[in-house]
């Protein structure tokens with residue numbers, strides 16, 4: 001028996017996502033930060049790593065990290081799903097919401113993993129070209145959505161690889177009209193000087209917001225997080241693999257921790273810290289309060 005005869009056709013036609021390792025200090029292809037986090041944070045991370053018991057499974061729900069992220073973003077912990085990078089969360093969205101042969105819509109060019117993961121799970125990838133100045137072609141996008149009936153739409157804003165944040169009125173037009181799950185991938189929000197779309201969760205039940213620590217200097221930790229309505233997150237929880245966030249990504253907290261995050265606020269009240277650099281400085285130490 002040749003095991004390759006059993007391959008799913010979708011997988012046969014895929015090519016592996018290869019990442020070239022180069023010695024260049026600035027890696028534009030990976031969009032990594034060229035800077036380590038501030039020294040005191042790196043030190044705290046190293047101290048936290050020493051508290052890990054390698055023989056034990058990590059906290060299955062990464063509750064400490066989730067509490068800090070909830071406080072930082074203003075959503076309730078049951079509105080949050082953590083992933084091994086946001087790549088994993090893109091996979092969970094596609095497995096949870098798409099049946100056989102349903103479509104995944106996204107503008108093109110954009111982050112390649114939307115199309116790759118869709119194809120790997122046997123879904124139709126439906127790209128719609130951006131305009132010449134890299135804006136959304138909203139009219140065409142909505143026409144295609146009505147015709148093809150995709151169940152998920154991915155919008156990375158700011159977009160990779162074009163670097164621009166899409167015009168807010170166009171994104172809102174899409175949120176008003178698209179009859180499916182709209183994923184706002186905010187991997188690069190901290191560099192945009194814009195508020196993002198978290199506040200819109202209260203208006204749009206099908207909206208899901210994705211963020212990651214990878215682009216603000218902690219790509220090695222592999223922490224992505226998703227925010228949505230609690231009822232949506234509860235369904236995604238069903239396909240999450242146990243222990244998907246490992247002990248290095250969310251190490252155990254010190255028992256005598258004095259840093260107790262306050263209660264989570266509702267998404268409607270997320271108002272502070274929307275400036276790019278200011279936000280980076282604010283949020284990086286807050287994230288690591290969980291480790292102290």
Ligand SMILES: Cc1ncc(COP(=O)(O)O)c(C=O)c1O
Nearest residue numbers: 085086087111156160187212214
């Ligand atoms: C738009 C976008 N979303 C998500 C990711 C994946 O990030 P992570 O490292 O959290 O898996 C990337 C990485 O390049 C990206 O460009």
